[in-house]
Amino acid sequence: MIALFVTFFSAVILLFAGLNKKESVFSLFAVVSLFVSAALSFACANQWLSFGMLESWVPANMMSFGKEQHLFAALLAFITGFVILMFRENENLGTDQLGLMMFSLCGAYMMVSYEHLVMLFLGIEVLSIPLFVLAGANKQNLASNEASLKYFLMGAFSTGIFLLGTAFIYGGTGSLELEMMGIKPSFMHAMKGMPIPVLINAGIILMSVGLLFKVAAAPFHFWAPDVYEGSPNRTTVFMATIVKVAAFVAFYRLLNTFGGIKDSWASWLTVLGGMTILWGNLAALGQKSVKRTLAFSSIAHAGYLVMFLLIADGTNTWILWFYGFSYAIASVLVFSIANQAYQQTGDFSFDAFNGIAKKCPIVAVALVIGVLSMAGIPISAGFNAKFYLFSFAWQHTPWLVGIGLLGSAISVGYYFKFFKHAFLKESNNEMQFVDRGLLISLALIIVALGAMPWAILNLVF
Amino acid sequence: MEVIIIPIIASLVVIAMGKRIPMWLSALFSLLPILLVGKYFQQMGVEGGWKTIFDQPWISDNIRFTVGFDGLTGILLMLTNVLVPVIILGGIRNDENRVKITALTLFMQGALNGVFMAQDGLMFYIFWELALIPIYFITLTMSGVDAFKITLRFFLYTFIGSLAMLASLIYLFLHTANYSFAFESLRAVELSHTESLFVGGGILLAFLVKIPVLPFHSWQADTYTNTPAAGTMLLSGIMLKMGLYGLLRWFLPLAPESIEFYQPWVIGLSVAGVLYGALIAIRQKDMKRLVAFSSLSHVALIAAGIFTLTDAGLEGSVLQMFVHGINAVGLFLVIEIIERSTGTRILGELGGLAKNNRLFMVFFMLIALGTVAVPFTNGFPGELLLLKSVYTYNHNLALMAGLTIIFCAVYIFRMVQFSMFGEGTGTVAALKWNEILAFGILIVGVIGIGFMPQLIIDIVHNSIVQIGQWVSEARGVMS
Numbered sequence: 001m002i003a004l005f006v007t008f009f010s011a012v013i014l015l016f017a018g019l020n021k022k023e024s025v026f027s028l029f030a031v032v033s034l035f036v037s038a039a040l041s042f043a044c045a046n047q048w049l050s051f052g053m054l055e056s057w058v059p060a061n062m063m064s065f066g067k068e069q070h071l072f073a074a075l076l077a078f079i080t081g082f083v084i085l086m087f088r089e090n091e092n093l094g095t096d097q098l099g100l101m102m103f104s105l106c107g108a109y110m111m112v113s114y115e116h117l118v119m120l121f122l123g124i125e126v127l128s129i130p131l132f133v134l135a136g137a138n139k140q141n142l143a144s145n146e147a148s149l150k151y152f153l154m155g156a157f158s159t160g161i162f163l164l165g166t167a168f169i170y171g172g173t174g175s176l177e178l179e180m181m182g183i184k185p186s187f188m189h190a191m192k193g194m195p196i197p198v199l200i201n202a203g204i205i206l207m208s209v210g211l212l213f214k215v216a217a218a219p220f221h222f223w224a225p226d227v228y229e230g231s232p233n234r235t236t237v238f239m240a241t242i243v244k245v246a247a248f249v250a251f252y253r254l255l256n257t258f259g260g261i262k263d264s265w266a267s268w269l270t271v272l273g274g275m276t277i278l279w280g281n282l283a284a285l286g287q288k289s290v291k292r293t294l295a296f297s298s299i300a301h302a303g304y305l306v307m308f309l310l311i312a313d314g315t316n317t318w319i320l321w322f323y324g325f326s327y328a329i330a331s332v333l334v335f336s337i338a339n340q341a342y343q344q345t346g347d348f349s350f351d352a353f354n355g356i357a358k359k360c361p362i363v364a365v366a367l368v369i370g371v372l373s374m375a376g377i378p379i380s381a382g383f384n385a386k387f388y389l390f391s392f393a394w395q396h397t398p399w400l401v402g403i404g405l406l407g408s409a410i411s412v413g414y415y416f417k418f419f420k421h422a423f424l425k426e427s428n429n430e431m432q433f434v435d436r437g438l439l440i441s442l443a444l445i446i447v448a449l450g451a452m453p454w455a456i457l458n459l460v461f
Numbered sequence: 462m463e464v465i466i467i468p469i470i471a472s473l474v475v476i477a478m479g480k481r482i483p484m485w486l487s488a489l490f491s492l493l494p495i496l497l498v499g500k501y502f503q504q505m506g507v508e509g510g511w512k513t514i515f516d517q518p519w520i521s522d523n524i525r526f527t528v529g530f531d532g533l534t535g536i537l538l539m540l541t542n543v544l545v546p547v548i549i550l551g552g553i554r555n556d557e558n559r560v561k562i563t564a565l566t567l568f569m570q571g572a573l574n575g576v577f578m579a580q581d582g583l584m585f586y587i588f589w590e591l592a593l594i595p596i597y598f599i600t601l602t603m604s605g606v607d608a609f610k611i612t613l614r615f616f617l618y619t620f621i622g623s624l625a626m627l628a629s630l631i632y633l634f635l636h637t638a639n640y641s642f643a644f645e646s647l648r649a650v651e652l653s654h655t656e657s658l659f660v661g662g663g664i665l666l667a668f669l670v671k672i673p674v675l676p677f678h679s680w681q682a683d684t685y686t687n688t689p690a691a692g693t694m695l696l697s698g699i700m701l702k703m704g705l706y707g708l709l710r711w712f713l714p715l716a717p718e719s720i721e722f723y724q725p726w727v728i729g730l731s732v733a734g735v736l737y738g739a740l741i742a743i744r745q746k747d748m749k750r751l752v753a754f755s756s757l758s759h760v761a762l763i764a765a766g767i768f769t770l771t772d773a774g775l776e777g778s779v780l781q782m783f784v785h786g787i788n789a790v791g792l793f794l795v796i797e798i799i800e801r802s803t804g805t806r807i808l809g810e811l812g813g814l815a816k817n818n819r820l821f822m823v824f825f826m827l828i829a830l831g832t833v834a835v836p837f838t839n840g841f842p843g844e845l846l847l848l849k850s851v852y853t854y855n856h857n858l859a860l861m862a863g864l865t866i867i868f869c870a871v872y873i874f875r876m877v878q879f880s881m882f883g884e885g886t887g888t889v890a891a892l893k894w895n896e897i898l899a900f901g902i903l904i905v906g907v908i909g910i911g912f913m914p915q916l917i918i919d920i921v922h923n924s925i926v927q928i929g930q931w932v933s934e935a936r937g938v939m940s
Contacts, residue, residue, distance in 0.1 A: 368598075377594065377620075378587040384520060387583070391631050401631075405624045412620055413613070420609040423601050454518055 001055045001065050002044060003037040003073040004109045010034075011102035018096030026095045027088040030102065034081035038074045045070035045460075061177050062116045068317055069113035071460065072249050075321060076108050079241050079328045086336035086438060087234040097137055100130035101238060108246035112253075117166050117176040120250055124162070124214065127243060128155045134238070135231040147230025154213060154223040162210025168203030178257045186260025196261055204258055204265050211254070214247040217302045218276040225283075228295035233339045236291060240298045240335070241328035248305050252312045252320060259313065266310055266396075273310065274400050276303030277407040284414045288349050290338045293414055294331070297374060300407060301327050304386065307393045307400055318461045319388045326373060326381030326449055333370035333442040334418075337363060340433050350417055354427035362440060363433045364422050369443040373450070375415040376408050381449035462515040462528055464494040464538065465578070465588075468545075468571035475564040484895065487563045488549045491570060495542040498535065507532035507920050510927060511644070513580060520583060523641040528578040533924040536779055536917060537577040537706055540786045543902060544698045545570040551794050551899030552691040554801065558602050562691050565595035569695055576703055582630045582642040585711065589667075589703065590623055596700060599692035606687050615680040622670035622677075629663030632656075633715065648714050648931070661719030664712050665727075671704030672764055674727065675734040678757055685753035690797035693749065697756045698790040702782045705760070708767050709775065713928055717935030720770070727768045732851070732858045734761030739868035743875070748796045748806040751876055752789065755832070758865055759785050765862065766847035769854040770932055772925065777846025779921045780914055784831070784839040787906040791828035794899060795821075799880060803887035808876065812885025821889050822881055824900040829877050831907040833870045839910035 010033035017026050043049040045067045055065050084098060107127030114120040132155065136148025170176055173184045188194045209220065216224035228236045258265065280300030287293040308320050341352035357364040373382035386408065390401045433439070449456060471490035475482050505512050511531040519526040545566060553562050572595065575588030593616065600612045630642070637646040652660060670677040685693050713720065738758030745751035763781045766774035798821065799814065800806045815822040827838070834840030844866070852859035892900070910917065 372594065378590045383587070383590075387520065391634065394631055394635055402628070405628055409617065409621050409624055412617060416609075416613055416616065419598075419601065423598070424608055452519070454521055454524075 001058065001063075001113075002049075002051045003041040003070075003077050004106055005051075005054055006033055006037040006040065007077065007102050007109070008106050011099045011106065014099035014102065015096050018094055018099065024088055027084055027098055030098045031081050031085045031088070034077045034084065034102070034105075038077035038081065041070045041074035041077065045074065060115070061179075062119050063110065063113045064115045065113060071321060072112040072245075072324075073109050075325055075328070076105060076112070076242055076246060079245075079325075079332065080105050080238070082329075082332050082438075082442065083234060083237050083241070086332060086435060087237070087339060089434060097134060097234075100134055101234075104128075104130040104134070104238070105242060108242050111246045111250040114250065114253070115178050117169070117178075117181075120254070121159075121163065121166065123246075123250070124159060124210075127246065128159070128214075131155075131235070131239065131243070134235040135227060137235065138232050141230070143230035144232065145230075147227045150223050150230075151227045154227075158210045158213030158220070161206050161213075165203045165206030165208075165210060168199045168206060170203075172197045172199035172203055178253065182257035182260060185258060189261045189263075196264055200258075200261075201264055204255075205268075207254065208251070208265070208269070211247055211251045212272065215244055215251065215302045215305070216299050217272060217306055218279040218299065219272075221276065221279070221299045221302070224299055225292045225295040228298075229289060229291045233291075233335065233342070236295075237332055237335045240294065241331050244298065244302060244305075245324040245328060248302075248308070248320060248324065252309055252317070255309055256312055256314055269306060270310060270397050270400055273303050273306035273397075274403040276300065276306060277403050278303075278410075281407045281410040281414075285410065287414070290342075290348055290350055290352065293350075293417070294335065294338070297411065297414070298331070300411065301374075303407070304389060304404060307397065307404060308389055310400070311389075311393050311396050316392060318457060319385075319392060321460075322381075322449075322453070322457065323385040323389060326385045326446065329442060329445055329449075330370045330373040330380075330382055333366060333439065333446070334374065336435070337367050337370070337433075337439065340435075341431070344431055345429055350421045351425070351427075353418060353421035354425040355429070356422040356431065358426075359431045360433050360436075362436050366436075366439040366443040367418060367422055369446050371415050371418050373446045375411050379447065379450040381446045381453070384450055384453040464497050464542070464574045465528070465571045467493050467497075468567045468574070472564040472567035472571070475560060475567060479560055482560065482563070484549070484553075484555075484559075484563075487567065488546050488895070491542070491546045491549050491567060494570065494574065495539070495546075498538045498542055501530050501538075502535055505530045507535060508923050511580065511924070514578075519581075523639060523643075524583050525581050525643065526584055527580040527643065528575075529580040529644075530578065531924045532921040533706070533710065533779060534577050536783055536921055537702060538574060540702065540783050541570060541573045541577065541699050543906070544694070544786055544790050547790060547794070547899045547902050548691050548694045548698075550895040552694050552790075552797060554689070554797075558689065562599055562602065562689060565599050566691055566695065569595040569599075573699055573703070577706060580644050582634065582644065582647050582711075584642070586623065586627055586630060589626075589707075590620075592700065592703065593619055593623075596692060596695055599695070600684055600688045602689055602692075603687040606683075608687070611683045611687060615684045618670050618673075618677065618680040619667075622667035625663035626667035629660040629716075632660055632663075644714075652716070652718055654718060657716050657718035658722055661712065661716030661723065664707075664716060665719075665723060668704040668707040668712060669727070669764075671707070672701055672760055673704075673757070674761060674764055675730045675737060678734065681757060682750055682753045685756075686747060686750045690793055690800075693753075694790045694793045697753070697793065698786040701756070701760050702786060705763055705767065705778065705782050708764065709778070709925075709928060713767075713770075714931050717932045720768075720932065721936065724768050724770070728765045728851070728854060728858065731761040731765035731768070732862045734758065735765070735862050735865045736868075739865050739872070742872040743868060745872075746808050748799070748808060748876055748880065749793070751808075751872060752792045752796065755792075755869065755872060756785070756789050758869070759789075759832075762844070762847050762851075762862060762865065765858075766850050769850040770929070771850045771853055772929060773846045773853075774850030775925045775929060776918050776921060777843050777850060779925065780910075780917050781843030781847055783917055784843050784906075784910060787903055787910075788828060788832045788840060791824075791900075791903045791907070792832060794896075794903070795825045795828065798892070798896060799889060802889045805887075808879040811880040811887060812883040813881075814885065814887060814889050815881040816888075818889040818891065820897075821892060824904060825877065825881065827904055827907050829873050831911070833873050834866060837908075837911045839907050839914070841911065842914035
């Protein structure tokens with residue numbers, strides 16, 4: 001709650017500050033307020049601090065603020081802070097954009113801590129509407145306009161489906177509260193021979209489709225590459241990290257409610273997960289643009305996270321947290337290197353990376369760490385995240401783990417293209433990378449999460 | 462523990478100092494771990510099983526950072542930490558990539574030490590993969606060819622093998638009593654026959670690709686030929702031993718139920734590999750490619766020896782692992798020095814190099830004799846034990862594998878003759894102190910082990926007996 005509070009008021013201030021054109025000054029303010037939000041949430045999670053007064057404003061059946069929610073809020077704020085920090089020099093599009101991004105983040109907070117489907121719906125809308133604007137922020141760019149329109153249409157469409165599902169669920173269970181919703185179907189399931197009402201099944205499917213659109217899982221992923229490619233870089237990173245993580249947390253909380261009737265939804269979700277992993281990884285192989293490659297890689301990662309939905313039982317949420325954190329950090333790192341290379345060459349094919357190793361070895365090292373983490377190769381955060389996920393998932397869905405391993409092998413094919421261009425190709429371009437210290441510190445976070453995951457997880461959870 | 466950390470820190474120091482780091486200092490860094498290995502030998506001894514040195518929760522409470530020491534580990538630590546200084550002394554050219562390759566080599570040393578000491582399945586896997594990263598980036602500095610394609614093939618081959626091993630290890634892990642990756646817990650898992658075929662197959666695949674045994678070898682020749690010398694030496698001298706070590710340490714104890722099934726296949730393929738590698742080596746013109754195929758042939762014989770499951774085979778395999786490391790690194794060092802001086806390593810363009818540099822010729826000759834397995838050089842006792850073990854398994858196979866001694870003499874002496882003798886224009890520059898030191902270490906190995914092979918066999922004897930016991934117990938249960 002405290003994160004929501006701090007972020008919201010900073011966003012309001014930034015929106016007004018948009019009258020002033022100096023983005024760089026206010027982006028520092030945004031970063032500070034986000035890191036403060038993250039720190040306060042983390043403190044609340046460990047009960048060093050408590051903001052009971054604030055939290056009592058929200059009815060308990062609408063949103064809850066437990067340890068888990070605080071930790072996810074801290075994660076989201078921390079990553080957004082890094083997104084704004086890493087991209088502060090680029091694409092000077094106005095301070096109001098920072099405000100919009102932080103409003104969107106408020107929606108993400110609501111999605112991780114909802115207790116009532118109305119709050120989930122509100123969260124999705126608060127998350128999405130600023131993003132429609134942000135995706136089209138590059139007014140002169142046709143691709144950006146296309147991205148905005150596409151994202152808007154897909155968002156509206158998926159929200160509609162989601163709402164229909166909500167209505168069905170209400171019809172089937174008589175409640176929109178998470179706690180109450182699950183009771184009836186679980187009870188019916190426990191009584192042998194009692195069928196689950198069609199309304200409930202249909203409701204779960206429709207709501208899942210709405211959320212699968214948001215996380216860009218196959219076969220509802222087709223908007224993602226175009227939107228990711230067209231949007232300004234900062235928005236792309238935000239969509240690839242924050243939106244994905246928040247939507248997965250919401251998804252997990254929703255499905256966990258219906259854990260009692262897992263048999264009814266686990267089967268098709270497994271198929272979709274396997275499909276997403278393969279589709280994302282295979283399609284990424286053929287891409288020439290860095291942004292599209294990363295878009296497909298993020299689709300593949302959505303597939304791995306679907307695997308988490310199948311094993312989630314309320315006690316292993318730390319896997320989602322760890323996976324989301326390591327994936328988001330690595331994405332921010334790789335994207336910001338790609339962004340800087342793009343700014344200097346104006347080229348968003350892999351050629352932008354040519355000769356980085358010679359000109360700027362430190363950035364090349366950071367790139368290597370980020371990419372290896374995304375591919376899941378030790379010692380990196382990505383490997384541990386995948387390992388936790390796979391070893392837990394093995395007993396429930398062994399063949400999905402097999403597909404996951406296959407996907408990891410395929411992903412090497414496109415992730416290593418970064419190395420091909422950074423280490424093998426020559427280029428005559430002058431290259432100056434800024435924020436090298438920040439890039440290295442992101443890389444160090446990845447290595448630290450890879451080298452001593454248990455110590456860090458024990459500290460956090 | 463320290464032997465893993467020190468080289469990795471050293472590699473960071475090398476990166477930080479950049480071009481200012483003198484070669485002797487990095488060689489000194491790489492020599493530090495061998496002192497620690499000596500300390501382990503003194504403190505832990507080689508008797509009484511695989512003793513834990515350091516133990517700490519890592520990935521979770523039951524997946525631990527556990528390092529252990531016994532004779533088998535000791536031998537491979539000795540090999541790694543003797544060869545890496547040799548590589549740094551002699552194998553790295555003084556060009557723009559020097560700092561990078563030195564740092565990666567040191568990093569690799571740490572990762573390899575981790576592989577050989579890991580007592581926890583997941584830790585073994587992590588270091589196994591970690592050793593792949595530096596060697597990938599060393600191979601990526603190759604020039605003049607489609608480096609990306611070659612290195613990607615190399616990486617994918619080994620990575621897919623590793624993933625199969627990871628799947629098998631996770632399967633075992635989920636069947637342990639206390640969800641632990643510890644070697645003892647994994648070993649205690651009882652598998653049905655079908656399960657053990659899959660689990661064993663996954664683990665075996667990772668090792669066979671790394672060794673490489675015949676159908677999985679196609680990454681090898683191109684990678685060896687085009688990689689900078691340091692990378693080739695690391696690959697052939699030490700990385701192949703990871704696969705062989707894995708067979709002994711992880712495959713045989715963890716999936717003994719599946720050995721019965723895989724034994725004829727692996728021995729058959731290995732013997733085929735012995736002949737195949739040797740025959741192709743005879744036809745090669747590029748010296749590096751020649752040694753690559755000779756290495757394929759020699760290592761396949763070691764794999765065959767392990768799978769005979771006789772004491773002679775197992776002990777001979779460890780001895781031959783050590784010896785092959787020394788000889789392969791020696792040969793690649795010779796080739797590197799020839800290439801540095803003359804700019805070529807094609808046999809037809811060389812000749813008469815012996816005339817102006819007698820010292821170099823002596824070194825080359827001694828290493829060549831060791832490779833051909835002349836009595837009183839290091840190659841002889843190991844090869845004898847291995848052939849003997851294959852003979853007890855199957856006479857005909859041993860006969861075929863035995864041909865390799867003749868073939869080996871043909872291609873090695875052909876290489877010596879065409880490069881060192883006859884007419885030629887090229888000359889080898891006088892050896893520098895670091896090259897002489899590198900050769901000196903190798904020659905001590907060649908002659909020393911030739912006269913006293915029993916030293917190494919004594920060190921590993923206890924470990925081998927233990928592994929043999931586990932295997933025969935499991936097979937006893939089976940039959």
